[in-house]
Amino acid sequence: MRLARLDCETFHNTMSKVSESTVRRLSLYLRFLEEFEAHGTQTVSSETLARLGGTTSAQVRKDLSFFGSFGKRGLGYSVSELAERLRDILGLQRSYGVVVVGAGKMGSAMVLHGGFARRGFFVKAAYDVDEHAVGRQLNGVEVRHADQLERDLERESIDIGVIATPPEAAQRIAEQLVQGGIKAILNFAPVRLAVPEGVLVKDVNLSLELEALSYGIRNR
Template sequence: MPRRRSKPSESTIRRLSLYLRALEGLGEEGESTASSELLAGRVGTTAAQVRKDLSHFGSFGKRGLGYEVAPLQVHLKEILGLHRRWPVVLVGAGRIGSALFEYPHFGARGFEIVAILDRDPAKVGRRWGEVEISPMDELESVVHDRKAELAILTIPWDGAQDVAEALVAAGVRGILNFAPLQLRLPPEIEVNDVNLALEMEALSFALHLGGSQVDGVDARSGEG
């Protein structure tokens, strides 16, 4: 197994997802091969970056030709672990939870929300499509029964830490966390934070700065 030259960085992984989506687009457009330069253009990076990213996992291209769209898609899906179905538990049946439950791109990637939990008794028992909302005290049995290793947390910050710990105790190994706090969990648990206010704040910073002190901003003018 001659793969894995050096360990891929977090950013490499994230770009693999982008390459995968770009390849799907190219496939729909009828392209059967793609050069690293073409892929880079679609994803907003450089050709060298694409090649380096892919090289961490093997040699998928043909010199002089580029990469074949369909096979590379398969490879990327396998690398990312998307060749299988992932049962997911959604905790928090609020607005964001509801939006994510309907989010079509999850299903397209094998992520299937198989259970919904909420602490609000008024919501428990309702059905969203095929899935009935369960009370929080069924957390452990639900996670266990459905063999869910992934969870999405869309609850207010004040319950998040406890729920996260319960999820981990029940067998969850990866959490997509929308609660705006830093979860403290064992290091082997993978947590991805989505902090929407933070994203807006990053925009605010950039606009604020650009509006008031444009002087120091170079980069684009001096050539490359």
């Protein structure tokens, strides 16, 4: 199937059902492509991406095929072109405004983590209720009182909210974020958030990861 340059949208509309694992792998491939770009490598094969990503070449090709055909048979993929395409597919051509609610260990780590801005995710502010936290600067990002969250969201357009509060507070914050027009939430609090359809929630639960390791250790 042949595709004109920029009509990925066509695909998104028609075949919106791409698995989460595919999306995660695409992100991974993009990482590797960017390393190749930095190295000046021109061309890459599905086999190479597969080896780096710990998967198979068929998987790589299938993952890409959901969105079009970006390679040249007998040759492989143009590194820069495929990177461009993946950035487009993943929605990384634009940048995203992020707020972090909860400036404890995890929240601060998210704010201070250097890698996000490089990939277009800009943390605009952090919020907390603790007097010691409020008013501090985290690497140029102001920690404000959580009371200001709703008002701030009306002023500045924010796309993604990170919830790193204690579990009791998480649902209320989620509601404020939704109210403020946020489209996606990265949730570190160990609770299932109730949100309206259309709002994305991604849970990160590190205790769960440790327990998966515990299971794995016990069962060889």
